[in-house]
Amino acid sequence: MGQGCQNGVSRFAPVLLLALVACAAAYAQDVRTNYMPGTDFSKYHTYAWVSQVQGVPTVGVRPDQILDAQVKQAIDSQMAAKGFTEVQDAGKADLLLGYQLAIDQEKQINGFGDSWGGWGGWGPWGPGGNTFGTFSANTSSNYIGTFVVGMYDPVTKKLVWIGAAQHAIEPSKKPEKNQEKLNKGAQKLLKNFPPAQK
Numbered sequence: 572m573g574q575g576c577q578n579g580v581s582r583f584a585p586v587l588l589l590a591l592v593a594c595a596a597a598y599a600q601d602v603r604t605n606y607m608p609g610t611d612f613s614k615y616h617t618y619a620w621v622s623q624v625q626g627v628p629t630v631g632v633r634p635d636q637i638l639d640a641q642v643k644q645a646i647d648s649q650m651a652a653k654g655f656t657e658v659q660d661a662g663k664a665d666l667l668l669g670y671q672l673a674i675d676q677e678k679q680i681n682g683f684g685d686s687w688g689g690w691g692g693w694g695p696w697g698p699g700g701n702t703f704g705t706f707s708a709n710t711s712s713n714y715i716g717t718f719v720v721g722m723y724d725p726v727t728k729k730l731v732w733i734g735a736a737q738h739a740i741e742p743s744k745k746p747e748k749n750q751e752k753l754n755k756g757a758q759k760l761l762k763n764f765p766p767a768q769k
Contacts, residue, residue: 604734612765624669626730645757716740
């Protein structure tokens, strides 16, 4: 099971992953995907979850059991809708799926300026007298969560598909909102899976 995953080599995964993690932190939910050219996706019908997929560089940490179940539930729902069946025995699966999470904290500065008097008001010689405007600020934290999913063919020993959904996890939000966002990210991520065959 695990040995088949660990023997594969993928050249495109690190490049894609760096692009995924580096891009568009300020944008709304965003997805990126790539797949191995020449792969016949019509031969895949079953899949199994594994803890690690060879060819996907480490980008984050393992989640707790609750978040793990939420991510898998979101992906499972989309895979089932596309006719794939999950099996528990990885040795009998056509595809091995694994994922990683990267959760970064983004600081946002919230400021308020009082322009009455001073630089933004009438100036030190107007009604504001010899006073200067005041400015107060505080910071808040936003969590940017990205999940990266890899699909591995245990027969050819190759990573055949990889994708990531940014802004798909917000651990500071309510659990039901978090699941809703994960579901939306999984739906967008797998919208064009399997890739159209030319």
